[in-house]
Amino acid sequence: MQVPAPAGKGVAVEDRENQSEAADPVLAELFESTHVISELKATTREGVISEVVKAVAQRGLVSDARWLETALTERERMVPTAMPNGVAFLHARHRAAEKFPKQFLFLARSSKGVAFGSPDERPTQLFFLLALRKDMAHLRWLARLSWICRNRTTVANLLKVPGAEEIARALRLAVEELPGNLKQK
Numbered sequence: 211m212q213v214p215a216p217a218g219k220g221v222a223v224e225d226r227e228n229q230s231e232a233a234d235p236v237l238a239e240l241f242e243s244t245h246v247i248s249e250l251k252a253t254t255r256e257g258v259i260s261e262v263v264k265a266v267a268q269r270g271l272v273s274d275a276r277w278l279e280t281a282l283t284e285r286e287r288m289v290p291t292a293m294p295n296g297v298a299f300l301h302a303r304h305r306a307a308e309k310f311p312k313q314f315l316f317l318a319r320s321s322k323g324v325a326f327g328s329p330d331e332r333p334t335q336l337f338f339l340l341a342l343r344k345d346m347a348h349l350r351w352l353a354r355l356s357w358i359c360r361n362r363t364t365v366a367n368l369l370k371v372p373g374a375e376e377i378a379r380a381l382r383l384a385v386e387e388l389p390g391n392l393k394q395k
Contacts, residue, residue, distance in 0.1 A: 234347045234394055237385050240315045244269060246374035247318035255326050259283055262300065262318050262339055274309050290327025296335040297359040298326050299352055307343040314341050317377065319369065335369055354392050358384040
């Protein structure tokens with residue numbers, strides 16, 4: 211039921227609820243230093259997916275690891291998610307909110323890099339896994355991460371910092387520096 215706001219006093223309750231539903235989750239809700247693999251052991255595409263899925267399952271971020279591994283593998287077979295500049299954005303083709311106790315972002319790093327199907331045919335070193343419940347939030351976070359990772363200095367910084375805490379801090383700083391149209395509202 212909509213409760214009208216007093217004249218000149220702001221937004222109706224229902225409108226505020228709709229705004230909060232439409233708002234993207236902030237980085238602090240999605241990502242923390244425990245959502246990082248500082249150095250992947252994997253040397254193949256299948257190995258990266260398997261290692262990342264195992265890590266998110268161990269952290270309780272996914273309720274069905276087999277589903278996630280299959281979904282990511284199928285998505286990569288369709289069209290690789292690797293981009294130039296050594297970054298890939300792993301995600302399932304279809305949202306399955308019920309598979310994730312909470313939505314999250316996860317980041318795995320490979321100093322040597324892995325052949326992952328990048329258009330520039332260079333090795334991929336940063337692997338972001340996006341697991342968001344709403345399509346629009348997924349697309350907006352994908353846009354933010356893409357913007358961040360198109361900057362070679364930012365990518366180099368994410369690759370050179372020593373551990374999970376520093377990687378998380380570097381990503382937080384990069385998000386804070388997003389241009390106005392990509393900032394969270």
